Amino acid sequence: MRADARKNHDHLLAVAGAVITEQGVDASLRDIARRADVGLATLLRHFPTREALLDALLRTSFDELTTKAAELETSSSPEDALVSWLRDFVACARDYRGVVTSMMTAIEDTQSALHASCVTMRASGTRLLARAQAEGTARSDIDGTDLFALAGSLAWLGDQPSLAPRADHLFDVVTSAILTSAGNSNAEAERRPRARG
Known part of the structure; x- marks a missing residue:
């Protein structure tokens, strides 16, 4: 994985961790993407399903x-x-x-x-x-x-x-x-x- 892709991946995980800690595992993927300042498609490119995330x-x-x-x-x-x-x-x-x-x-x-x-x-x-x-x-x-x-x-x-x-x-x-x-x-x-x- 390229350095910039790794950085994006790690950022998405950090944001997802914070959102799921606050809201639980049923937190909206759209909300996670919004809080990470990316589009839902970007989140799904890294993590195609909630289970993968x-x-x-x-x-x-x-x-x-x-x-x-x-x-x-x-x-x-x-x-x-x-x-x-x-x-x-x-x-x-x-x-x-x-x-x-x-x-x-x-x-x-x-x-x-x-x-x-x-x-x-x-x-x-x-x-x-x-x-x-x-x-x-x-x-x-x-x-x-x-x-x-x-x-x-x-x-x-x-x-x-x-x-x-x-x-x-x-x-x-x-x-x-x-x-x-x-x-x-x-x-x-x-x-x-x-x-x-």
Whole structure:
């Protein structure tokens, strides 16, 4: 891609990211083009569909989550790695209002522009879950699909103004339900106030 085309591409992505953060994934493509100071045809030349635009916006974040999972596998305990990755996933999904529905649809649709990014990112979380299960720190009756659904539900809370203040508390509730008692006792100990000496 030529330097000027790359600059236009990056500018469109930056504007689209800002608009989608404000208005959600159903934001008007015409509005994105107008805010980027280009015609709709120019936007569509770079991103022919809404999904292609979302894929370009999300791919970097999903790749970062995949990389983070690999780092956590070697640098953190299984339960800490899983909780840290879940927290990052929820934060990523909250960046773009309404993206959870698109992600859930893309996982099932192999023709979706988002499919490959979502599948790779979900697989990285599944590996962390399996590692925690092998160590006995996560319940064994859930799989990667369940984990992705729970993470998506937690991200969805951020899109609900009346529930957003409860999001952190509910995150703790869900992670406590995923972790076994051994993992929970460590997490609880960290949350308890330290005794003053």
